[in-house]
Amino acid sequence: APHQSLAALEPGGHLFPLGRRSQLLQDGPRLLVQIHGLPLAQAAAQSPAPAELLLSNRTPEKAQALAQQLGATVSDNETIAQTCDYIFLGVKPQMMADLLARLRPILSRRQEGFVLVSMAAGLTLQRLGEMAGLSCPILRIMPNTVCAVGAGLTLYVPSPEVTEEQLSAFLTLMSASGRLEPLEEHLIDAGSAVAGCGGAFVSLFLEALADGAVTCGLPRDKARRYAAQMVLGTAQLALQSDQHTATMKDAVCSPGGTTIAGVRALERGGFRSAAMEAVIAAYEKTLALKS
Numbered sequence: 001a002p003h004q005s006l007a008a009l010e011p012g013g014h015l016f017p018l019g020r021r022s023q024l025l026q027d028g029p030r031l032l033v034q035i036h037g038l039p040l041a042q043a044a045a046q047s048p049a050p051a052e053l054l055l056s057n058r059t060p061e062k063a064q065a066l067a068q069q070l071g072a073t074v075s076d077n078e079t080i081a082q083t084c085d086y087i088f089l090g091v092k093p094q095m096m097a098d099l100l101a102r103l104r105p106i107l108s109r110r111q112e113g114f115v116l117v118s119m120a121a122g123l124t125l126q127r128l129g130e131m132a133g134l135s136c137p138i139l140r141i142m143p144n145t146v147c148a149v150g151a152g153l154t155l156y157v158p159s160p161e162v163t164e165e166q167l168s169a170f171l172t173l174m175s176a177s178g179r180l181e182p183l184e185e186h187l188i189d190a191g192s193a194v195a196g197c198g199g200a201f202v203s204l205f206l207e208a209l210a211d212g213a214v215t216c217g218l219p220r221d222k223a224r225r226y227a228a229q230m231v232l233g234t235a236q237l238a239l240q241s242d243q244h245t246a247t248m249k250d251a252v253c254s255p256g257g258t259t260i261a262g263v264r265a266l267e268r269g270g271f272r273s274a275a276m277e278a279v280i281a282a283y284e285k286t287l288a289l290k291s
Contacts, residue, residue: 039143039144039145039146039147039148039152039177040088040143040147040174040177041053041055041066041070041072042070042147042148043147043148043150043152043174043176043177043178044173044174044176044177045070045071045072046150046176053067053070053071053072053073055067055070055072055073055074055075060074078106081103081106081107082106082110084114085112085113085114085115085169086114086115086117086139086170086173087103087107087114087115087116087117088117088118088119089116089117089118089119089120089128090119090120091120092120093120093121093122093123093289094289096118096120096123096128096131097131100128100131100132100133101131101133104132104133104134107132107134107136108134113136113137113166114136114137115136115137115138115139115162115166115170116128116132116136116137116138116139117138117139117140117141117170118138118139118140118141119141119142119143121142121189121192121286121289122189122286122287122288122289122290123140123289123290124140124185124290125138125140125157125159125185127290128140129159135161136161137158137159137161137162137163137166138158138159138161138162139156139157139158139159139162139167139170140156140157140158140159140185140188141154141155141156142154142155142156142188142191142192142195142196143155143177143196144195144196144198144199145199146178146199147177147178148177150176150177150178151178152177152178152179153178153179153180153181153195154174154177154178154179154180154181155181155182155183155188155191155192155195156180156181156182156183157182157183157184157185157188189283189286189287190283192282192286193279193280193282193283193286194279197278197279197282198279201275201278201279202231205231206224206227206228206231209223209227209230210223210224210226210227211223213226213227234248249263
């Protein structure tokens with residue numbers, strides 16, 4: 001089989017690769033590495049396609065610590081840019097142009113093909129191509145943090161230059177991350193507002209549920225576990241049964257019972273509207289990043 005490798009760049013300029021010769025370069029804020037790069041790196045490390053994961057970071061100790069965690073090898077930026085077949089660009093949108101300008105000289109000298117993979121919110125395939133200044137295949141993806149445990153959802157759209165072979169190899173390499181779903185580019189921003197940002201909203205909901213249970217006397221560790229398991233099971237039921245969530249809610253709410261009393265309290269607090277506004281606010285922020 002042909003040599004395969006992936007690399008990705010995180011906010012601040014990380015490049016992290018994944019594949020049969022996977023490489024990860026991180027030289028930005030630790031938090032953003034964890035949000036964007038680490039989940040995909042963890043998924044790639046578990047890929048059914050054998051992969052060697054290489055890491056680079058401006059702080060050697062951080063690179064070494066992550067390399068030990070993932071069973072990877074510490075590398076450097078130049079090696080990653082020169083050898084990776086898939087280069088993940090996980091930087092903030094406002095940092096993308098500078099990052100690609102620094103990579104362009106190395107990439108322009110490459111004889112073998114490679115694919116740029118962007119995780120930057122709001123940057124279209126056309127804009128990414130303009131920033132790269134190269135005629136090359138580009139994949140725009142929007143993953144989420146639960147890719148790290150194989151339960152993620154990664155939305156993706158390829159540029160016309162991406163071949164079927166390149167796309168197939170990418171999907172195989174990232175299959176351990178969870179679901180990978182193609183989506184028209186004009187819907188990517190809306191999809192990310194719920195599938196990507198929604199993880200934070202659900203985490204806040206879980207925390208609130210646990211706080212309520214603790215107030216009622218339940219120990220904190222049990223409250224957190226019960227809330228998380230309930231959300232996990234509810235999500236699985238919604239996906240596997242294809243029931244409308246209103247039907248699922250009604251099935252739990254018996255007349256005059258405890259659950260409907262709780263639903264009433266949520267409606268009184270504007271829960272449904274707050275959730276809708278959170279998604280819309282995230283979407284509008286993404287649109288603002290384009291200007």
